[in-house]
Every structure is written in structure tokens, then in C-alpha cells.
Amino acid sequence: MEMPLNIYEQQGKNTRATWLVILVFIIFFALLGLGLDVFFLGFNPPDNYFPFATLFAIGVAGFSAYISYKDGANPVISATYAQPVDISNFKEKQFDNITEEMAISAGLPKPGAYVIADPDPNAFAAGTDQSNSVIAITTGLLDKLNREELQAVVAHEISHIKNYDTRLMTVIAALVGGIALLSEWAKRGFWFSSKSVRKSKFGKGGAGALLLIIWLVAVILAPIIAQILAMLVSRKREFLADASGAELTRNPLALAEALKKIEFSAEPTRSISYGTAHLCIIDPLGRRLNNKEGIVAEIFSSHPPVVKRISALREMAYRYTVPK
Amino acid sequence: MGLTIFFAIAGLITLWVIITYNGLISLKNQVLNGWKQIDVQLKRRHDLIPNLVNSVKGEMKFEKETLEKVIQARSQALGATGVADTAKKEDVLSNAIGKLLAVVENYPNLKASDNVKQLIEELTSTENKIGFARQFYNDIATKFNIKQQVFPSNIIASFFNFKNAELFEITVAKERETPSVDLNT
Numbered sequence: 001m002e003m004p005l006n007i008y009e010q011q012g013k014n015t016r017a018t019w020l021v022i023l024v025f026i027i028f029f030a031l032l033g034l035g036l037d038v039f040f041l042g043f044n045p046p047d048n049y050f051p052f053a054t055l056f057a058i059g060v061a062g063f064s065a066y067i068s069y070k071d072g073a074n075p076v077i078s079a080t081y082a083q084p085v086d087i088s089n090f091k092e093k094q095f096d097n098i099t100e101e102m103a104i105s106a107g108l109p110k111p112g113a114y115v116i117a118d119p120d121p122n123a124f125a126a127g128t129d130q131s132n133s134v135i136a137i138t139t140g141l142l143d144k145l146n147r148e149e150l151q152a153v154v155a156h157e158i159s160h161i162k163n164y165d166t167r168l169m170t171v172i173a174a175l176v177g178g179i180a181l182l183s184e185w186a187k188r189g190f191w192f193s194s195k196s197v198r199k200s201k202f203g204k205g206g207a208g209a210l211l212l213i214i215w216l217v218a219v220i221l222a223p224i225i226a227q228i229l230a231m232l233v234s235r236k237r238e239f240l241a242d243a244s245g246a247e248l249t250r251n252p253l254a255l256a257e258a259l260k261k262i263e264f265s266a267e268p269t270r271s272i273s274y275g276t277a278h279l280c281i282i283d284p285l286g287r288r289l290n291n292k293e294g295i296v297a298e299i300f301s302s303h304p305p306v307v308k309r310i311s312a313l314r315e316m317a318y319r320y321t322v323p324k
Numbered sequence: 325m326g327l328t329i330f331f332a333i334a335g336l337i338t339l340w341v342i343i344t345y346n347g348l349i350s351l352k353n354q355v356l357n358g359w360k361q362i363d364v365q366l367k368r369r370h371d372l373i374p375n376l377v378n379s380v381k382g383e384m385k386f387e388k389e390t391l392e393k394v395i396q397a398r399s400q401a402l403g404a405t406g407v408a409d410t411a412k413k414e415d416v417l418s419n420a421i422g423k424l425l426a427v428v429e430n431y432p433n434l435k436a437s438d439n440v441k442q443l444i445e446e447l448t449s450t451e452n453k454i455g456f457a458r459q460f461y462n463d464i465a466t467k468f469n470i471k472q473q474v475f476p477s478n479i480i481a482s483f484f485n486f487k488n489a490e491l492f493e494i495t496v497a498k499e500r501e502t503p504s505v506d507l508n509t
Contacts, residue, residue: 090442097449104361105456147448248456 010240014164018171021229025175026061028222032182033057035215061178068174073112073126073134075174076279082114082136091142098151099135102158105248111135111161115142121262124279125157125166126173133161144261152255156245156281163244165237169279172229180223235304238281242309243316252316259313263306282306344480351468355489358461359407362492365453366401366414372450373398373421376443380424383434387427394420407490414454421447458492465489 033054068075076082085092096113103110111127114136121141127133135157137150145153160166246252262282283303377391384391397417404410425444434440469488472481 090438090445093442094445094449097445101449101452101456104365104453105459107460151452 010163014168018164018168021168021172021175022065025065025179026058028179029057029061029182030054031215032219035219039212039215064178065171065175068171068178069128071174072128072132073170076124076126076170077114077134077136080116080136082116082134085113085115094147095137095142095150095154098147098154099158102151102154102248105155106158106162108158108162111158115139119143120284121145121265122284123153123157123281125160126170126279127161128167128170130161130164133166135161140265141262144265145258148251148254149258149261152245152249152251153258153281155248156241156255158248159241159244160237163240165241166279172226173279176223176226179226238304238309239312242313246313246316252313256310256313256317259306259310341480344477345484348468348471348477348481348484348486351464351471352486352489354464355461355468358457358464359492361457362454362461365450365457366410369417369421369447369450369454370398370402372443372447376424376440376447379437379439379443380428380431380434383431384427387424390420390424390427394424396420407492411492418451418454421451462491462493465491 033056034051036053036057037051085096087093087096092113092115095115099113100110109131111125112134114134116136116138118138119140121138121144123135123137123141125133125135135154137153141150141153160169242255246255249255259282280303373394377395381391394417397413397420401410401413401417404413425447428434428440428444471477472486472488
């Protein structure tokens with residue numbers, strides 16, 4: 001058998017990645033602010049003009065990163081209209097029980113169990129700490145999966161929580177939203193105040209115009225780049241969570257079955273939007289791209305092809321049954 | 325110069341003793357905590373059993389023996405002391421419950437009852453929790469024991485009189501005998 005995956009290395013990697021994302025986010029805001037200062041507010045260092053927009057942007061970035069970290073899963077819960085489990089409902093109580101079972105097996109505090117009223121089966125985990133994390137599943141998932149398969153899905157999500165994937169993903173989800181919003185705002189700012197560009201020192205020369213164009217392209221592309229980054233990050237982690245989840249339940253085939261069932265009810269999960277797609281066990285947007293291979297799919301899909309994941313799990317099941 | 329080296333080495337050794345000792349204490353607490361996890365679930369199971377027995381016994385007049393075995397195993401388990409003894413008696417109880425749940429499958433009336441369905445779900449879940457808690461406890465207890473046995477931390481362990489943790493396990497032969505019961509319905 002292969003060496004078991006080292007959870008501590010993965011945790012360390014995710015912690016570093018989280019800080020990196022926050023840092024990049026703040027730098028992006030600072031550059032955006034600097035652009036505003038230079039091109040629109042007439043920021044000329046010799047004249048001692050105060051870089052108001054830059055400092056303001058850094059302040060906003062730092063504050064919103066802090067808030068999104070503190071807030072944990074709350075924004076995602078309210079964005080998807082997730083409700084805490086109703087323990088008088090048999091299936092929801094079962095889901096709650098399973099969540100506690102898998103938390104025990106992973107040695108974690110029990111995450112909050114939430115249900116989203118949506119007929120399309122899907123599931124995600126969110127939270128910035130092992131103690132403020134939640135697992136949410138759709139009612140469609142609850143209806144379509146049996147106990148064993150539901151356990152496999154919850155184990156997959158618990159693994160995301162255990163190795164801090166959810167922290168990274170939740171912070172990215174919050175910050176990607178922030179970047180999209182800000183980029184929109186900066187673009188509008190440009191249209192409204194394009195006249196003032198001529199006043200500024202940088203606006204005159206060819207170099208100044210070039211800088212302005214680069215800045216504008218960066219502003220326009222930022223949300224797309226942030227989205228690609230989020231997807232890149234999530235795609236790699238799905239295989240790992242599949243494997244460590246299956247290690248918790250010792251039942252890789254149940255997860256393979258669950259993935260098959262989720263995948264083949266192909267309608268998009270309506271309650272889950274673009275910004276939180278990378279948190280889910282299966283791409284909620286039903287993008288066929290995920291199942292293609294090649295460079296375009298590699299860059300733009302948030303999840304690896306389900307067929308590949310299923311065959312990896314089958315291989316794992318085979319290894320379990322063959323004596324060492 | 326010689327004195328400086330002496331103090332440096334003495335300092336390093338003291339530091340090592342402190343770190344090793346703290347590591348052992350931390351593991352010991354994790355073991356105790358792991359045991360508590362098992363204990364909570366075992367108690368929960370003991371509480372659930374009378375409820376289940378009461379709600380199925382009306383229908384299952386002809387399965388008196390199965391029911392009695394569960395009740396008997398439960399009272400045996402309640403009197404268990406120590407990890408190994410508990411593991412053994414709880415295993416007997418697990419088997420008895422497994423048989424009972426398998427028999428319930430043959431009674432469509434019972435299976436359809438919401439009350440019984442809920443009790444079975446709770447029992448199944450508790451059963452799973454015991455299994456996972458046991459796995460977790462055994463892993464951490466093994467880690468604790470290994471640290472007490474390997475050189476050089478064994479010096480600290482024996483000096484401070486650390487004791488090996490008992491594993492919560494059932495002999496392999498017995499595990500094989502256990503009929504595989506599908507509890508996932």
C-alpha cells in the first residue's frame with residue numbers, strides 16, 4: 001500500500017496558501033488604489049500629494065480580509081439559503097448523525113450540519129477554522145443517496161475541513177467576490193472620470209498611456225484571474241479529499257457510487273452561484289468542461305473529471321481488498 | 325570554556341527532558357479524551373437499548389431468545405471494568421444487537437414504524453460512532469505506547485512512571501466470526 005497522505009504537510013501548505021492569497025489580495029487593492037491616485041486624483045510625489053486612494057484601498061482590503069476570516073462560513077450559508085438540520089425530520093437527523101460520526105473518526109469538533117432546499121444533489125463544506133466549519137448538503141442529495149453514500153460524501157467534506165482546504169476556499173470565495181466588486185467599481189470610475197486623466201502628469205507621455213492601459217487591463221482581468229486561481233486550487237484538492245475521505249470510512253466504493261449519482265443528475269444546482277462553486281463536491285454549474293481533458297479544461301474547470309475520480313476510488317477499493 | 329560547554333549541554337538536556345515529558349503528558353491526555361469519546365457512545369447505546377426492546381417486543385413474541393440475549397449482554401456490559409473487559413463485553417453486546425436488527429428486517433410492520441425506524445437509525449449511528457471512536461482511540465494509544473518504548477524517550481517515560489495504555493480491541497478470530505449485518509437501511 002502507498003504511504004498514507006501526511007495531513008500535517010497538507011495543513012501547512014494550506015495555511016501558507018491562505019496567507020499568500022490574503023497578501024496578493026491586499027497588494028491587488030493597493031495597486032488599484034495607486035492607479036486611482038496616479039491617474040485620476042493627480043498624485044505627484046514631488047508635490048507631496050497624499051496617496052489617499054492607496055491607503056484607503058489597503059485599509060479596505062485588510063479589513064475585509066479580516067472580516068471574511070472572522071465571519072467564517074456565515075456569508076456562504078446565507079448566500080445559499082442553507083438551514084440548520086431539522087432533527088424531527090428522519091433523513092435530516094440521519095445526516096446530522098453521520099456528520100457527528102465522521103467528526104469522531106477524524107478527531108474534529110462536530111461541524112454544523114446544514115440543508116439547502118434544492119432538488120439537485122450537491123454538498124460543500126465551508127468555514128475558516130475547524131471549530132466554525134459547516135457541512136451543507138442539498139435536499140436532492142439527501143433524497144438520492146443511501147446512508148453509506150451519504151457517509152462517504154460527509155467524509156469527503158470532513159477531510160476538506162481537517163486539512164484546512166475549507167479555510168483556504170472560504171477565504172478565496174470571500175475575496176474573489178471582493179475583487180469582482182472592486183474591479184467593477186474601478187471600471188466605472190474610469191468611465192466617469194476619464195477626462196481628468198489628461199490633467200495628471202502620467203497622462204501626457206506615451207509611457208503614461210501605456211501604464212494606464214496595463215492598469216486597466218489588470219483591473220478588467222483581475223476577477224477572471226482570481227476565479228482561475230480559485231479553480232486551480234480546488235481541482236487539486238478534490239482527489240486528496242476523495243482519498244482521505246475514503247480512508248475515514250474504509251469504503252471507497254460508496255463515494256464512487258455517490259459521485260456517479262450526483263454527476264448524472266446533471267441539472268445545475270440553482271442555489272449555488274459562481275462564487276461558491278469551487279467549494280462543492282461536484283461542480284454545481286454543470287459545466288461539461290470539467291469532464292474534458294487538455295489545457296483549456298485544466299485552466300477553466302473547478303473540478304477534475306468525475307470519471308477520473310471514480311476510477312481512482314475503484315483502484316483504492318481494489319487495494320483494500322487485496323491482502324498486503 | 326569547558327564550563328560554558330558543560331552548561332550548554334546541561335541546558336540542552338534539560339530542554340529535551342521538558343519537551344519529551346510534555347509530549348508524553350499531551351499524548352496521555354489525548355488517550356484519556358479518546359477513551360471518554362468511546363465511553364459517551366457506549367452509555368448512549370446502553371440507554372437506547374431498553375427503548376428499542378420495548379418497542380419491538382410486542383411484535384416479536386417469537387424472538388424472545390434474541391431479545392433476552394441483548395438485555396443480558398447489556399447488563400453484562402454495564403458491569404464491565406477497565407478497557408479490555410469493556411471491549412470484550414461491548415463486543416458481545418454489538419453482536420447481540422446486530423442479530424436483533426437482522427431479525428427486525430423480517431417484520432415489515434416494525435420496519436414501517438417511524439418510532440422503530442428512528443431507534444434503529446440512532447442505534448446504527450451510535451454503533452458507527454463507537455467504531456470510529458475506537459479506531460481513533462487505538463491510534464492515539466498506540467502512538468502513546470510507542471513513544472514510551474522507543475529510545476531515548478523511554479528513559480523519561482520509565483523515570484516518570486508512565487504506563488502503557490490498554491488498546492480497545494477484540495481478538496481477530498472473534499472479529500471474523502461476527503456476522504456481517506447490513507445496518508445501512
